[in-house]
Amino acid sequence: MSKSFGSDPGSGSAYGPGSGSASDSGSSSRSGPVGVALVGAGVISTQYLTALSGFPDVRVLAVADLDVERARAAAHWLASAR
Secondary structure (H helix, E strand, O other): OOOOOOOOHHHOOOOOOOOOOHHHHOOOOOOOOEEEEEEOOOOOHHHHHHHHHOOOOEEEEEEEOOOHHHHHHHHHHHHHHO
16 A cells, blocks of 8 residues: 555656756755655665764665565664764
């Protein structure tokens, strides 16, 4: 089961490029870190988590995988790496 945002993911949802958001206007009003999620906690996920953790303005908020134990293990790895 998947959850999607916007109306139809294939038809340029409100969250896609060119949506007319503030980011399209060339101005940046963001303050604080950007929250990201890692989808897929396979073999290479620790390399992705290591790279993402190296950016001071990025915060990994979630790890998702079809295998719940694999996602949990990656999340625990991330918590211990901080």
